[in-house]
Amino acid sequence: MQTIEEIQKRIAEAFKEIEFRKKPGELYEPISYTLSLGGKRLRPALCLMACDMFGGDVEQAINPAIGIEIFHNFTLLHDDIMDEAPIRRGEETVYKKWNTNVAILSGDTMMALAYEYIMKAPESIRSEVFSVFNKTAIEVCEGQQYDMNFETQNNITIKDYIEMIRLKTAVLLAGSLKIGAMLAGADSEYCEALYRFGENLGIAFQLKDDLLDVFSDIEKFGKQTGGDIATNKKTFLYLKAFEKAEGETLTRLTHLFGNNDSDKISEVRKIYEELNIREETENEMKKYFDRAMDFIEIIPVNENRKSELIKFAQLLNRRES
Amino acid sequence: MQTIEEIQKRIAEAFKEIEFRKKPGELYEPISYTLSLGGKRLRPALCLMACDMFGGDVEQAINPAIGIEIFHNFTLLHDDIMDEAPIRRGEETVYKKWNTNVAILSGDTMMALAYEYIMKAPESIRSEVFSVFNKTAIEVCEGQQYDMNFETQNNITIKDYIEMIRLKTAVLLAGSLKIGAMLAGADSEYCEALYRFGENLGIAFQLKDDLLDVFSDIEKFGKQTGGDIATNKKTFLYLKAFEKAEGETLTRLTHLFGNNDSDKISEVRKIYEELNIREETENEMKKYFDRAMDFIEIIPVNENRKSELIKFAQLLNRRES
Secondary structure, three states: OOOHHHHHHHHHHHHHHHOOOOOHHHHHHHHHHHHOOOOOOOHHHHHHHHHHHHOOOOOHHHHHHHHHHHHHHHHHHHHHHOOOOOOOOOEEEEEHHOOOHHHHHHHHHHHHHHHHOOOOOOOHHHHHHHHHHHHHHHHHHHHHHHHHHHHHHHOHHHHHHHHHHHHHHHHHHHHHHHHHHHHOOOOOHHHHHHHHHHHHHHHHHHHHHHHHHHHHHHHOOOOOOOHHHHHHOHHHHHHHHHHHHOOHHHHHHHHHHHHOOHHHHHHHHHHHHHHHHHHHHHHHHHHHHHHHHHHHOOOOOHHHHHHHHHHHHHHHHOOOO | OOOOHHHHHHHHHHHHHHOOOOOHHHHHHHHHHHOOOOOOOOHHHHHHHHHHHOOHHHHHHHHHHHHHHHHHHHHHHHHHOOOOEEOOEEEOOHHHHHOHHHHHHHHHHHHHHHHHOOOOOOOOHHHHHHHHHHHHHHHHHHHHHHHHHHOOOOOOOOHHHHHHHHHHHHHHHHHHHHHHHHHHOOOOOHHHHHHHHHHHHHHHHHHHHHHHHHHHHHHHHOOOOHHHHHHOOOOHHHHHHHHHHHHHHHHHHHHHHHHOOOOOOHHHHHHHOOOOOHHHHHHHHHHHHOOOOOOOHHHOHHHHHHHHHHHHHHHHOOOOO
């Protein structure tokens, strides 16, 4: 068994070793830049931990894990164009630092590089790994499209929102875990259970992200805080607030999201506090987190083999950035 | 042996049969729209013809061929954003008809769908087919980046230009042929010869495209004519004209490309005619076309098995649109 720290060290090493082609620089510099910004390396960590949990050789999983992380970073590159996000991981986004065309094309190249690494999975399981990855990749695109659609749609329910974040965020965490389990040769039933663990954990993870966007600060969070409020993003917090708000509070909330007053963010925060939206979100997170735990419980491996993954899930649930 | 017409009919049928997921519509409608506009289906035709030439079963090649065509259409979607091209195949481009975000994300999804079809190659050769495809995909991105770089670079040589179009256009034709040959179980030496055939044919093909952009009309060509001149694109014609122009002609040419006079396109055309640029381009095309023929010649299959592919290459070379 490897600890979270050992897994993360191994991933960091692997990323340092990667050498992409150098030319044309305008294509490869943004790729190196993006991958060098780090981030939590959450998805490759989940992939390796899943492999390790089932007693697999994590070295067999390292390349597919890198592929997943490159894919994830590709989606960020393109999402940042679409969302007009200026900052990512405390640094300028690629489309801001270079330009939109560079971000489109570097992203496309990263997608191809992601497949290259995915396809380094051992031959006996390569096609199956590819299928899980590719289905996930398409679902991530669908999730992003729903996310964009919601910007101009007015009748979004919390259920719609959960389905959107399931596609946009959770399935890739789930797929990472499933691929790790597959690479360890786990039974398909338990690969699937781990997928469902990841799916529920992923929804909890995104709810935490939404919470941090409202209640965290920029130094810790690495991107603009209050951004979701500023852009009227229909997150769980937003939808829940509109569900609960009545009378004067509803009028104020509607006014705030319909205008761009200079105190918009702080005023919305106040209403969220009044309406206990923080607790509501934490309860919703807990619901998905507990479901995730139910799925990991049914996997018949020794409890101490599960401990690192469970610890990691708990860390994600409690993180402040 | 199948004729070009039979091959093209089979490809058209295959595209009609494809059913993508329907939701979200904003993601899948632009994909259906793009693929329904048709185009020459050049790359899948080359793939199937190569397979057929080596006596392979074209049905084994149909899915990878579709994958290549979907990939090609994905590159057009993203290129049209980057080149700000309003018309493609006589119709509005996706980013114009919808918007840039839709074009980015539909394109991304098409890329994933392309891989899905590529990976339907028979298992025994799947990884090899993937490798050829993926290397090609990355080179196509590199070619597009060079193309964009050249817009603001002033010391482009004809050699640089040929290398750019080799990457941006020729390698995908070459890869299509190679994959077709591989799927027929051809010896690697002959797969490679067919690749080189395609590479040289592809360069000739792009030179023809450049020629048509200047000397064709919009009804036949399906996109704006004179567009390369209007946007100062450093095509073979442009570079050759600057190489040959002297004195007064050079001054006029420099003026025309440095300004946007209303008669810019017709005036540049006149100078191209004066400098025999049409013939120069045709000679260059012939050089690459002849090289392509040298490569197909060394392949030891019966001449009548090569005839359809050679006929197809000649058609491409003589096309008016």
